Amino acid sequence: MEKVPILIVAIAISLCAFAFAAWLYAWVNKQPSSNKKIAKIGGYIRKGANTFLRKEYLVLAKFAGVAAILILVFLPKFIWEGNVLENVIMASAYIFGTVFSAIAGKVGIQIATIANVKTAEAAQRGIRPSFLCGFRGGAVMGMAVVGASLLGVTLIFWLIGESHALLGFSFGASSLALFAKAGGGIFTKTADISADLVGKVELGIPEDDPRNPAVIADNVGDNVGDVAGMGADLFDSHVASMAAALVMAINLDSKLGSNINVITVFIYAALGLLASIIGVSMARMGKSDQPTNALNASTYITTGVYVVLTALVTWIFKLQWQIWLAAIIGLFVGVIIGIASDYFTDDRRKPVHEVGKASESGPAFTILSGVSYGFLSTLPAMIGIALSALLAYVVTKPLGGTVLSTEYGMFGISMAAVGMLSIVGMIISNDAYGPIVDNARGLAEMGNLGDEVIEITDTLDSAGNTVKAVTKGFAIGAAGLTVIALLGAFISEVNIAIDTLGLSIEPFTGFDIMDPIVFFGLLVGASVPAVFSALLMLGVDRNAQRMVAEIHRQFKEIPGLLEGREDAVPDYDTCIAIATQGALKELIPAGLFAIVITLVVGFVGGIKAIGGFLTGNIVSGLLLALFMSNAGGLWDNSKKYVESGHHGGKGSNAHKAAVVGDTVGDPFKDTAGPSINTQITVVSLIASLLSTIFLTFSIF
């Protein structure tokens, strides 16, 4: 089969996604809004989010500039030893990746800060229009992100067609995501924790009360952390999964003298986007008025459409059924991991109830039981990821006959990742829905829209939280499979480098655990996600302490603020500025640490140490990411469970303890946990990109 028509179809589908996003954008934008107070507060939020994004992008542009220059000079080969053009292409692909990622984030912020206002006002007309507004706002982001990923990868492949450039593009996406996720995560949790701590706990004023100086920063945070950061993260995962699959497909196809595998990657990825478009366009709240059901239904529809479409195309174009099966295995395991996460964070299940009950004995028990259930929650997901990789490998291995069985097996794993991430357009739509309705809730409160409206937005918000736990489990699972595939891509790159350099060493087929250099890498790699999370959380901790001091200052120095006097206006901007500066300052050490330690291990222990290092990083990264995301979601929902009247309800000692759990869980689930995904991907990509250099210069 010819490649070109398929590439054209892929581009066409991504353009369809953009068109659909534009239509959704216009639809949201033309929804009525008339309340001036909401418009004003919405304006603050939009301005704050854009200011943060601009400042963050300025910092990241410097970082990306330095990285691009380094790539230009050193990669894929030293510029004075190799082909200058190759280095220029790679540096350009890298920049291209960062720019696409930045644009996706910007689009997300743009729509989210419109949709929040529209959703709040729509709630006055009932839950169904309000739901649709929030969901379609989120879907703009979903379509834009996946469209950009598919378009970018397809263009890079078509124009350049080799694996270095794909990895360079992917590295651009993920290095930006690393800092965007970390920076956004620190910003959002700084604001959230500080606002809650002073407002809800100390002063006893409601959430989203406009007297609270940090309330706008909190709403800005939802946008920069949960919308822009999350978008960058999933953009990165989607690109990385395609890049890893393509690196192996190119390698396989060159050995087979065919292009069936490359074609398959593009077809399955494009169909995933198509299925998401269909799923999004069918999302409506049914008569039952349960937003959670509506969100889940669209996910299941997308999954079903994807299975049918890929089966049809596989049948019609005579693609390989084993590859199809690998993709479907990935997809289903993603759903199962999501359901398992759901069990541990659902307020109708035992873990949430138990943590709520433990809160009666004080905050220490809230923490202990939450940590325990968080640890327990890792088991099903780890087994799920492990099993899907194993099954995908076993299923696709026979395709390679005797010579290429390992290569096909690894390609199968990468296709499981592609399958799992195929419906990511839908996942992002669900995910971005969360912060939009969360913001809408705040606007309804601040705009005095009345209890009924606040209740509607509350219901929408709670559905957002439930769905978020599921999508986070999904995102971690997808990242897990992707990085396993990237490990395969790394070996493939190393062997190409051995060939190119004409080295007289055997090509690598794997890494032996019993080799002490591999084991050395394994242990060091395992500690990286822990240290990385610690640096982020310490950043939130320090930043929140600064912010709390500022809030205290304002309540002390602005007369009448606490009493709610009309003329007492809090200084929202200073709080936003503190969150911004702190986030930009604190995101650097964590990101740099992950990058620098990879270089150190590579230069000390060479390829073998890096093989162990990546593995250790994946293993402990998945474990900690699952633990932190699930424990955080569990504490959040336990607090809500207590607030809904259990174990004494609001204001009881159990409630105070549950709030402590929620505060601890915030940076767990929204800063450190989800950033680990990106950290693993970045480290894996650096390893692949620098394979030639590590081969040439290392102590051991």
Next chain:
Amino acid sequence: MEKVPILIVAIAISLCAFAFAAWLYAWVNKQPSSNKKIAKIGGYIRKGANTFLRKEYLVLAKFAGVAAILILVFLPKFIWEGNVLENVIMASAYIFGTVFSAIAGKVGIQIATIANVKTAEAAQRGIRPSFLCGFRGGAVMGMAVVGASLLGVTLIFWLIGESHALLGFSFGASSLALFAKAGGGIFTKTADISADLVGKVELGIPEDDPRNPAVIADNVGDNVGDVAGMGADLFDSHVASMAAALVMAINLDSKLGSNINVITVFIYAALGLLASIIGVSMARMGKSDQPTNALNASTYITTGVYVVLTALVTWIFKLQWQIWLAAIIGLFVGVIIGIASDYFTDDRRKPVHEVGKASESGPAFTILSGVSYGFLSTLPAMIGIALSALLAYVVTKPLGGTVLSTEYGMFGISMAAVGMLSIVGMIISNDAYGPIVDNARGLAEMGNLGDEVIEITDTLDSAGNTVKAVTKGFAIGAAGLTVIALLGAFISEVNIAIDTLGLSIEPFTGFDIMDPIVFFGLLVGASVPAVFSALLMLGVDRNAQRMVAEIHRQFKEIPGLLEGREDAVPDYDTCIAIATQGALKELIPAGLFAIVITLVVGFVGGIKAIGGFLTGNIVSGLLLALFMSNAGGLWDNSKKYVESGHHGGKGSNAHKAAVVGDTVGDPFKDTAGPSINTQITVVSLIASLLSTIFLTFSIF
């Protein structure tokens, strides 16, 4: 060189250790004691500890009986297929291991519950006699444990001389340790947390106040958890390190037609015990009156003596200097890991200060900063373990020439573990000193010995806590190296099984990370320590809730108890019974989970999956054990730091927050963290023992 004289020397040194222990026991026992109230309370504690131990051993005897029967029927070969005698020997070695471990625990409890009384009364005569009493009490345990380990391993080797029996003995020791550590850990933290929560936090009565119904249980807990449990744990590590080294030495020597390596193992282990005897006998408090310095000085003396003695013997008997170097590398890395742990838990260092400062903003920040520093603390130790394994391997590898280089390298790693554990007699003495002086502090309070005496015991207690953090880091490092060595022993066992079974597969040289079955094992194995810890902590959580309810009941129903009326006597026994029953009930699921999942993975994925499983288990087990131990120690000392007057001191909000941190840290550092060591060892030994069966029956 002949084996027999060396074995006789090893036995002689272990008998010396017993004689020394007996002398120390007699010395402690003849110290004066006259206070009747202390004698009475001391009697309660002794009775409670012995009751728990008897009940625990009854439960464990049943478990060990079942395990012994299973071994008799199935191991090393099915009894109907192999040599009946071999199975009898292995089952006997297993029982022998459990009995030795149980006796060591019993001896520890015996002396600790005498020494606590003597130490409390000695404090009336000054800090120096009191210190000596506490330390010598601890040293009885140290000498008994290491003497028993060396004697047991030497006898098994001399009488049977093959690796199965050694592994069986080691499995006996560690399966008992698994439950003893878990049961003791649950008991001690149940009592500690409940006593603090109701006594200190709710009612504001001092620690160790005799009005508190849980106060005796708390003191019993120190003995059953920190003395008996810790002794079983380090007995297990010491036996396992020797067993792993001997398995590889036997294998090497049979190929070399020599016995130099076996001899080296015994010589180095015996010299370690000798060095500990010398170190212990020289321990005195200097004129500076700093107990921490006295404890550290004895450790450094032991280390120095060991280095000199082993160097001398290596020179005189022309042993291999590379092996000596490996052992010394292990020892020094152990000390470095100890120092690194110390940094993160020392109240003169930044982490403790920062957590104390964060407590001003409330308990959530105490937890967040403690978790963060706990994560950071894993890096130096992980790098230390990784580097020591790598260096030991690199140093010893050349000894094997071209044919045996891998075997020698792995043997080098196991010798690094032997080196690290060589001074364990000293380490246990320091470690057991902690609970003895902690108990003495309680007795001084309950016996109304006056503020000056309480202050002396407080100083001794605080030194115990500082030293404990160091020894715990040391114990985890040692366990890390030991299990890496056990991985080598596992491969060696598998290859022997392949030979014996006459299978037509290649012998294993390692495990390839890129093999998806290995990777499957890796991911599943990594989640085991998390789940295991979670089960233990949930056990503490549930049990403490029961106990808190009982304490509330007593304060409500016993008239005059809170006011301290003479006739109001709390019902200590019920609290002890609750802690006992709960601990025995809750220790089973965690221990069984670890064992059962190993069997499942082995029967599903076979040897390769088990190779990955053990590795994942080691990697995440070390990470979590370091995190939990260090974070726990950090919170404990931060609380003490705040109590000493910083950030508002006792009764301030910062103090309340710091207490929450301490309560969370308690099961982290004394239940889950240190139990992970044993869990990893048990799983590794099961894998080795069942290698034949996994080779024969597995799905993949």
